[in-house]
Amino acid sequence: MNPKVLVTLEYHKMRQRLAEYASTSLGKARAEALAPSPDFEEVKRLLAATDEAFKVDRLKGGAPFGGIRDVRMPLNRARIGSTLGASELLDIANTIGGGRKLKRFLLALHENEPIPLLTEAAEPVSENRVVEEKIKSCIDDVADIVDSASSELARVRHELRTNESRARDKLEQMIRTPSIQKMLQDSLITIRGDRYVIPVKQEYRGHFGGMVHDQSASGATLFIEPEAVVTLNNKLRELKFAEEREIEKILIMLSGYVAEATDELSVSVEALGELDFIFARASLARVLKATLPIMNDRGFLKLKKGRHPLLSPEAVVPLDVELGNQFSTIIVTGPNTGGKTVSLKTIGLLSLMAMSGLFIPAEEGSQLCVFDAIYADIGDEQSIEQNLSTFSSHLTNIISILKGMTPKSLVLLDELGAGTDPSEGSALAIAMLEYIHRIGCRVVATTHYSELKAYAFERKGVINASMEFNVQTLSPTYRLLVGVPGRSNAFAIAERLGLPRPILEMARGHVDEDDKRVETMIASLETNRAAAEAERLNAERLRVEAEGLRAQLEDEREKFREQRDKLLLKAEQDARSAVANARHEADEVIRELRRMALEERGAVKEHKLIEAKRRLDTAAPELRDKRDAARTAKKGAASIEVGDEVRVVSLGQKGHVVDLSGASEATVQLGIMKMKVNKSDLELIKSAPEVKQVQQPTASVKRSRDDNVRTELDLRGSNLEEAIIETDRFLDESFLNGFGQVYVIHGKGTGVLRAGLQDYFRRHKHIKSYRLGNYGEGGAGVTVVELK
Structure with missing residues (x-):
């Protein structure tokens, strides 16, 4: 992309804004090097990555980049064998830890919300715990080497602290001595050149041995090292040198660990910078309230409420424009200060942003194209003082555009043909537009020349547009009206400003009839467009109201459903509770009746049955x-x-x-x-079943039901042989009486009687099936027999 075009469209300012949202210097460097890509697949991938980061930003409020530093320089120095400082090593350890935390954050999120591009970008991030722990075990959070870094360092520092304590104790004794206190400027111990000294008044210099290490600015105070602590200070000096040597050894060792992992860590740092860059794009999208554009490579763009990202959201007027479908060239006409230049820059800058993987400040559904290049000739000269040099400058720029453009380019031309004779300028403008149009480029051009309005009206694939102007207030509205050519509004403005009517009438008389008809036609178009726009806005308002009422109705319906469901649930719970209570009471009654039947040998007294029936009636649900x-x-x-x-x-x-x-x-x-x-x-x-009749050769015997035959047989206390004989008789009688089901009571006991009887039932010719009694029938102590 031509660097001059990037400056013209203020792309560098977007780089600066993007860099503000990077969390690390790595991300800032990438943001400042941002560039649009002409590769369609690459642009789609960049936007998809931004979209994933935007999703993470919305769900989690961003990603953790704490501790990550730009350690590329220390890594390069370690690679060539240099010894790194403690702070550099600490930065490397913190970067490893921060990278691991970020990577695991993204991988964990990927399990619930797929973010494949971000997890792919995080894959090279190193989790080298060995190097991190080696460094952290030797260097604390403020980049100081800890005593435990080596046994020798621990020993040296122990001796160092012991000797420091001795030196301070010796000096403390001196300054507390009354005879010495009067010689001191202050009763305190200080350090000069790593040696402990005391402040002595100048007149008492001869009373002290030792060395003078410093004096105050006035010369009234000398900082003297007394002879009593010279030996101790010398020992401290030696221990300091020993400490420094040991620290140097530790730094060399740690730098060696880093050197072995420089390739891995360098790749990791680049990956972290890329992730920070992606999340910076998402943060910018959030601040701008931008959306993901739909990209194509067909030369089609459609902006819906597009806003210039560098203008105040309160002041900017949204831009609606479509290019590349029914028409590939838009010619914008209208007065100065009407917003034509801003419209050109908005189209160009939003296209560059999308091609760079950035969301655009426009409504969802906006579409943009990946152009192979964007060309712009946009000057700041907007006055009648344009001269030949300005015209030459613009023409030179346009000539370079004509040489470099292709059918997949976007060309933005501001005030085409201005700066020269109107007739010649308009002729050149039409010729250049026709040439560019035939090439197949997408073109948006602004002009003052009325001849270009006719050209746009007659040429297929070219359309007029204008910037709306409010004649009543004599101010532009900055709205782009596609399909309506602009008017100069010179007469209307002059009339509103008070130009005498005779002059206005004379001026109108000099205007050609064709021009008058064109102006009248344009005015009619604007009136009709304004009426249609008012109708559209009213319809939009009614649609919004209808959607609001529909949403309110849906809410009320949902509340009604919830209330109905709650009432039904409560009714069901009440019914279940009533049935459960009734069932529990019925079970109690049945158990009581069984107990009474066993106690009274099967005959239950009438008053007890009446009482049981009353309990059942009371327990049963009313409904x-x-x-x-x-x-x-x-x-x-x-x-x-x-x-x-x-x-x-x-x-x-x-x-x-x-x-x-x-x-x-x-x-x-x-x-x-x-x-x-x-x-x-x-x-x-x-x-x-019907009463069975047994046919005999000589006579017929008819058995009727015997009222004394019972439907249960109690065998408890009998042995198996007696039980089988009694059961055989009982089954024959039950069969002849037509009973479908009878009960054989054998009790639980050891189970021998039950097993023997069931073996007998298995072979009996009148038995269809048998089973143990259910709850309420005697359970395992009763066998229920179904007869054929």
Whole structure:
């Protein structure tokens, strides 16, 4: 990209703004070297990386770059064998640690929110704990070598502190002596040239031996090293030299560790700089409220509410423009200070930003193209004082553009043809635009010449545009109107400013009729456009209101659904609670009835049954399904016969009718107990089979149901042989009486009787199936037998 174009479009200012959001000097260096790319795939990759960083910035508030430094220079010095300082080594260790933290942060985030480009960029980041821990074990957080760096250093420093303490103690004794205190300027110990001294008044110099190391500015105070501490100070000096030598050895050792890993660490530092650069682009996008543009390589651009990033958001007027689809050239006309130049720069700068991997300050859905080059001839001269030298300068620049452009270039021309005779300037402008248009470049040009309006109207692929101007306020609105040529508005402005009417009428008389018709047509277009724009804005307002009402309705509907669901849930919970209570009470009643049946040998007294029925009625939920009640009443009213299999609805238990004691009641065998139940509480499950007839050669014998035959057999206390004999008789009688299901009570005990009986049931010809009793039927102490 031509460097002059970058300056013209103020691209360097975007570099400076981007650098402000870099966390490290590595990222700042990359931001300052930012450049647009003409490679379509590369641009897409840059924008995708920025988008991932923007996602991280939105979810996590940015990435951790703490501790990371630009250590490329120390690494290069270590590579050639130089000894690094403690602060340089500490920077390297902190950079390794900071890089590891950043890398793990991105990898952890990638598991939930895929960020493949960022994790790929973080892959080369080194996690060399060996070098980091070696350095950290020898150097503390303020870049001082710690005593534990080596045993020799620890020994030397121990001696050093011991001798320092001795020297200070000796001097403390001296300055506390009354005879000496009067000779001292201050009762304190100080250091001059790494040696402990005391401040002595000038007149007492002869009373002290030792050496004078310094004196005050006035000469009234001498800093003397007394003879008593000379030996100790000499020892301290030797220990200081020994300390320095040992520290030098430690730094050489640590520099050697770094030298072995310089290649790995250099690659890591470059990767960290790239990551910081990517996140700086995301931070800039957040500040500018920018969006991800849709890129193409077809020469098409469509800006929706595009804003110049260097202008104040409150002052800038959004730009809507489309180029490269139905038309490839836009000619913008209109008065000075109307915003034409800003529009050109906005189109050019946003294109450069997108080609550099930056988001653009525009609405979502904006599209931009990856051009092979962007050319611009935009000057600051906007007055009638333009002269030949200015025209020559512009023409020279345009000639270089014509030589370098290709069909995939974007050309921005400001005040084309200005600075010379209007007729010649307009002719040159039309010729140059036609040449560029035939090449196939995308062109946006501004001009004052009315001849170019006609050219744009007649030439296919070229369209007029203008900057809106408010005649009432005599000020531009800075809005670009594509499809409407601009007017000079000179007469309207002159009239508003008070130019006498005769002069205005005379001026209008000098205007050609064709020009008048064109101006009238343009005025009509502007009026119609303004009306259409007002209608559009009104429709947009109504649409927004409708969407608001729809959202409000959806919210209310959702609240209604939530309230309904809560009520239904509460009703269901209440119903479940009522059913659970009723079931619990019914189970209690059944257990009580079984206990009474066992105690009273199967005959339950009437008053106890009445009491149990009352408890069941009390426990049952008040609200019952009307359909179930109707179905139960219908089945209960059906003809119930002895031997029929029925369900007692109030108890939820199955049994067999063993007696019909009246018109409305029946005695039902429920497991091992009998109870009287109202027929309306019975539901017929299966009718008893017809009375069986046995044909004999000489006579027929007819067996009817025997009311004394029971549907259960209690064998508890019997041995297996007796039980089988009794069971065989019981099954034959039950079969002849047409019972479908009977109960054999054998108890739990050791299980021998149960196992023997079930082995017998397996071979019996009248048995269809058998099973152990369920809860409420006696459990493992009863076998329920179903007859054929």
